[in-house]
Amino acid sequence: MSNQVINPSTGMQEMVFSLNSEEDLHNALVEGDKYYRRQRIVPVKVLAQQLMAIAASFRENADNLAQTATNNMGKLISESYAEVEATAKIAEYY
Structure with missing residues (x-):
């Protein structure tokens, strides 16, 4: 299956x-x-560094991530880019 x-x-x-x-x-x-x-x-400082690295990775891979979201969900590419950026900001916030 x-x-x-x-x-x-x-x-x-x-x-x-x-x-x-x-x-x-x-x-x-x-x-x-x-x-x-x-x-x-793991110390909070290290966790914060990991989250910053995740945010950076989302931004570095924005084209691929946005295209994947568009293909999988049928959303506009501009919406997919906004979602990638929002996710990066969430990682930075936490």
Whole structure:
């Protein structure tokens, strides 16, 4: 079984993703828990630096991210760019 990404503007299939197994889901949850336990002891200054790096990465990859959002959701490219910038600002805020 799989999930398809259909571009709502064109009706064309953009991608196909296979569904994860129960084992895949379990492994992802275990890894997420491990990550949480590591991150909760990281100093706030380091976390802030990570968030700034995330914001910078969103801006550096704005073209690709905006195009992907447009293809997946059918929104105008200008709206997609605004969403990328809003996400970068959220990372900076926190």
